[in-house]
Amino acid sequence: MIPLTPKYATMHSVISAWARCGLVDVKASEHRGNRASLLAFDHTLGGYALRLSERVFHGAISPPEIVDFHSHVPLHASFMTALQGFAWREQLLSRTQGRDPIAMGIRRHGLVEAETLRKCPTCVKEDQAKYGCAHWRIFHQWPVARHCVVHGDTLTSRCADCQAPCVRRNEPSLADDPCAVCGSTRLEIEHQDVPTGYWPLLQLLYRALQADAPEVSALVRAHPLLACRPAACSTASSSTRARVSLQKMLSDWNAASVDHLSCRLGAARVWTGDLGHRRSTDQCPLYVQAAALVAEAEPQPSCSESRRSWRIPPPAVGKGGYAATDEGVGPADFAFL
Known part of the structure; x- marks a missing residue:
């Protein structure tokens, strides 16, 4: 049975869910090439979308779904002109291999994702109830993110018992897996004071990820x-x-x-x-x-005011039975941006 996958789950998480269901062997030579595993490839900026769709997901997840819902491409494309973003997306949808010069330029500027994996406790619980497992989210992995933009929870990134960080591995891993070092399921939560610009920035980035921040366009x-x-x-x-x-x-x-x-x-x-x-x-x-x-921008309301209006709309089912749950808030919820 094809696992249902939430919108904005990382590609690492999607592949891991398929592997746990026995639908893909991440160590198979046709998938890993000269790497240790299929999970050793960097899929953060939509690379190999066509090949993943055809060879790994067998058409159940289309290249546009991979690029639009499981990569950081929509976020970075929002900061380009519409023509530049469209051209980049079309290249990703037709490219089977080779280097992506745009992605290389983005990576030169800094990290696309943080070095340690982060997860939201509320997202984990909701995923377990909906999908039977919990997924890593794209917007939790931004280097600047310390909280879930959907729920406002502090993100966790290490085991509470042995302090081992959550890191990407060549083996399938999901957000509700026990610690790979000690087997504990307890997570350390570090409550942090955040600067004034933090929440407006995080919410602006989330809208840009949803292609709903026209004010950031270079044009x-x-x-x-x-x-x-x-x-x-x-x-x-x-x-x-x-x-x-x-x-x-x-x-x-x-x-x-x-x-x-x-x-x-x-x-x-x-x-x-x-x-x-x-x-x-x-x-x-x-x-x-x-x-x-x-x-x-104009003066912002307080963080508590902006977070009171958060809501989670019902899930939307995509093509081929592929569930793309649109968690989060709509444009009206970001009245101060």
Whole structure:
């Protein structure tokens, strides 16, 4: 029986669920190539979608479903122009192998996913009730994420008994598996204070993942901090406005410097110099661009106000019996963005 899979489950999680049902052998030579396992491939940015659909899922999950619902492609494509995003998606849907230059450029800017796997306790319980197992979620793995954007819960990433981190392995793994080191099922929850800019950024990223954040498109955004270039800084008014925006962004993240902000956001680098350098922020990592957009936005309501309106709509069933449950909130729930 084909396992039902929630929308925005990671491809690692989807493959693991199929392997647990005996539908795919991740160590088979036709799947792993020269790798240790099919799970050793990086599927975070939609790579090998056509091959996965044909050889692993046998058409039960289509290439568009893989790219749109089980990768970070929609998030990163939202920050491009519509034409750029469409062209990238079409390349992914038709590419059987070879390197993706766009994905390579994204990875040079920083981590696509955190080094340790994260999960939400509420998502785990809901998945167990709906699917019989719990899945890793794409939006839990963002380097900047410390909470579930759907439920507001603190994400867990290590065993409470032996402190071993949850990490990706070449063997199938799901979010409700016991600790691979000691076998414990208890998880450590670290309650954290978050900076002012954290929740608006997380919710903006979640809307972008759902392709519902048109304001982040490279074609329409017009924010002085994102447009900060030497020419813009040459006039007093433009330079002052950009620097005020920069200070607000750093303040929102309790960051002492741009480098400090870069570390908080999980980016490899932000600017290679100060605001007068020839590199602008629209050439910087996605998370930095999003933080700049949030800094330029109108004043935000408090975190408790924004989270009171969260809801979980009913599941939608996709093609071929493939369940794509649209967990989360709709556009109206993000009134402050």
